[in-house]
Structure formats: structure tokens, C-alpha cells
């Protein structure tokens with residue numbers, strides 16, 4: 376009961392997730408999402424070799440700029456970077472809209488529509504605030520509560536939060552529910568942006584094939600360990616296709 380009172384005092388918000396309408400409990404404010412994401416992002420970018428020009432950069436820029444105008448933007452400060460790392464099949468979006476695409480995922484994305492599947496899905500995790508929602512659930516009673524209570528007043532606690540956020544967002548697999556939700560939201564976004572949503576199940580089939588069905592050893596370990604491609608995910612995407620195709624056909628945007 377004491378915890379309930381304390382939680383009420385922190386004014387955590389219960390809000391609806393865009394597109395799916397799921398009710399979500401999050402102890403972090405949007406401002407905290409943005410601060411946490413921006414700082415974790417800066418740290419990650421500082422350790423990476425970035426590409427700032429050329430066809431790979433241009434492709435990512437093109438897709439990001441087409442997706443952003445159609446997403447349910449909670450007021451994020453969007454930013455993207457392309458990491459020159461052909462051995463790493465990965466992409467992510469930190470809370471607050473900070474996107475990273477590793478060049479290793481581009482051959483599996485194949486084209487702009489395939490890349491829109493990946494980036495749309497990652498943007499969906501950020502828009503749905505899965506990162507801090509998960510920190511709320513996993514850290515409740517200790518770190519999450521301390522952070523929410525202190526409003527990041529303590530530098531040490533904030534550093535702890537950064538480490539936890541990066542670990543959760545980049546290295547730990549998302550849960551099944553978050554994955555399926557990000558798939559659904561990302562699918563609608565790519566369709567609205569004018570990309571053919573049929574590219575989504577096709578992309579996940581390529582990911583499954585590339586992993587050889589063996590859990591993705593070697594260079595695929597990154598994205599496949601956080602984003603397992605499986606029959607359930609592909610079947611769910613196919614179920615959602617009629618709605619997405621309708622959105623796509625109504626969209627006035629065309630790549």
C-alpha cells in the first residue's frame with residue numbers, strides 16, 4: 376500500500392500506445408525518455424564509426440525522412456546515424472527518437488521498402504515507449520523508482536539508468552508482446568509512408584533464411600538475438616496485411 380501511495384505521488388502516467396491503443400503504465404516522463412535516449416545515443420555514437428555520405432547514407436536518410444512525417448510523434452527530437460559496420464546486422468531506435476542503422480543490415484533489407492520495415496519497427500519501439508515501460512516493470516521498487524523519484528537529480532543514479540537503458544535497448548531481446556506491437560505499428564507507418572507493406576513478411580522471411588534457422592550464429596547474432604524471426608511473427612504480419620494494404624493504397628506518398 377505504501378508503494379501505491381508513493382507511485383501516485385510520482386504522477387506516473389497511464390497512457391495509450393499509438394496505433395494499437397494498448398494501455399501502458401510508465402513511470403518515466405516523455406522528457407526523461409528524451410534525455411535518457413539522447414545521452415545513451417551520444418555515448419553509443421562516440422564509440423562507432425559513422426558514415427556521413429554516399430549511397431548507404433543516402434538510402435537511410437531517404438527512408439527515415441519518409442517515415443517521420445507519418446508517425447505519431449510525441450515531440451521527439453529525431454536523429455539518425457549510419458554505422459559503418461558491415462559485419463553487424465543491427466538497427467535500433469533509442470527513447471526519444473535516436474536511430475542507428477548498421478550497414479550490415481542493408482543487404483538483408485535489400486531495398487527501401489525492406490529498410491522501411493526495419494526502421495519503421497524500430498521507430499515503433501520508441502514511439503510506444505517500450506524502453507522506459509520495460510525499465511518501469513523491471514526496475515520497479517529499485518532503480519526505476521529511484522530514478523523517477525529523483526528526477527535524475529543524482530548523477531550516479533543517472534549513469535546507472537544510462538547503462539541499464541543501453542543494455543536493455545541494444546543488447547537484450549525485446550519481449551514477444553513488444554515485438555508484435557512494434558511489428559504492427561511499424562507496418563502501418565511504412566504503409567502510410569507509401570511503402571508496400573507486403574515487404575514486411577518478406578523481410579522477416581529473409582531474416583529467418585539468413586539465420587539458417589539455427590538461432591542466428593555469427594554475424595546475424597545482433598539483430599536476430601533481439602528480434603527473433605519466427606513463424607508467429609510472420610503469420611501475425613500477414614493477418615495485418617489487409618488493413619495495411621488499404622492504408623498503402625490510400626496513401627498519397629510514393630517512394
Ligand SMILES: [Zn+2]
Nearest residue numbers: 549554557602
Ligand atoms: Zn523489435
